[in-house]
């Protein structure tokens with residue numbers, strides 16, 4: 419498994435009390451698998467991604483990325499594991515305004531100390547893979563929102579991560595562009611053997627995922643497979659509530 423969370427508890431101080439943001443969460447994602455996590459605001463989805471991205475250490479439980487348990491690592495090793503093995507896509511593409519599409523990607527390789535020539539070749543290949551061949555020299559203001567998010571996805575893959583985390587990647591896009599971005603994430607996940615997790619409010623995008631999980635009050639449950647989720651389960655163009663939030667196969 420490329421991403422394994424086992425019995426993870428994450429708490430935040432909350433005045434005199436402690437807020438449990440992740441409540442004994444266990445979650446595994448295999449190479450080439452595209453998992454989606456849905457759930458109401460404040461349920462713990464971003465906290466889950468922050469723990470999986472090794473940005474926050476849990477109070478208890480274990481997190482392993484690409485077979486390495488993060489618990490025993492010092493800060494520098496943890497940062498290296500994140501940089502080399504984890505790619506993250508945010509709600510907003512967060513591109514650098516003055517850089518071309520190509521340079522948005524090559525700067526990642528530069529920061530990781532990788533050779534420039536190979537980086538340029540990989541950046542071109544990735545831009546083509548996300549449908550942006552021919553736009554390598556465009557700057558962010560010359561591109562559409564969907565195109566900018568495609569650059570962010572290509573950038574997240576630049577260092578060949580084993581885990582790809584996407585936090586509401588379609589929230590700044592209309593439905594059609596959002597669906598195209600999610601389909602792209604699914605395709606790249608399978609083609610490149612990455613373990614991908616997408617957090618989303620957009621229930622219409624869930625059918626693109628191999629597995630769907632729901633988060634509620636810090637607890638994670640797996641929803642049934644797409645064909646068994648029923649008409650209110652977020653089919654494209656559907657308008658149901660959260661998919662099977664009552665399916666308590668708590669792990």
Ligand SMILES: Nc1ncnc2c1ncn2[C@@H]1O[C@H](COP(=O)(O)OP(=O)(O)OP(=O)(O)O)[C@@H](O)[C@H]1O
Pocket residue numbers: 430431437439457458459460461462463464465466
């Ligand atoms: N840094 C923090 N300090 C204290 N409490 C926090 C912090 N970050 C999140 N929380 C709390 O933890 C709980 C889970 O928050 P989280 O952001 O993970 O949920 P979410 O499902 O991603 O919500 P949203 O969809 O609104 O982003 C919420 O009650 C939130 O208020």
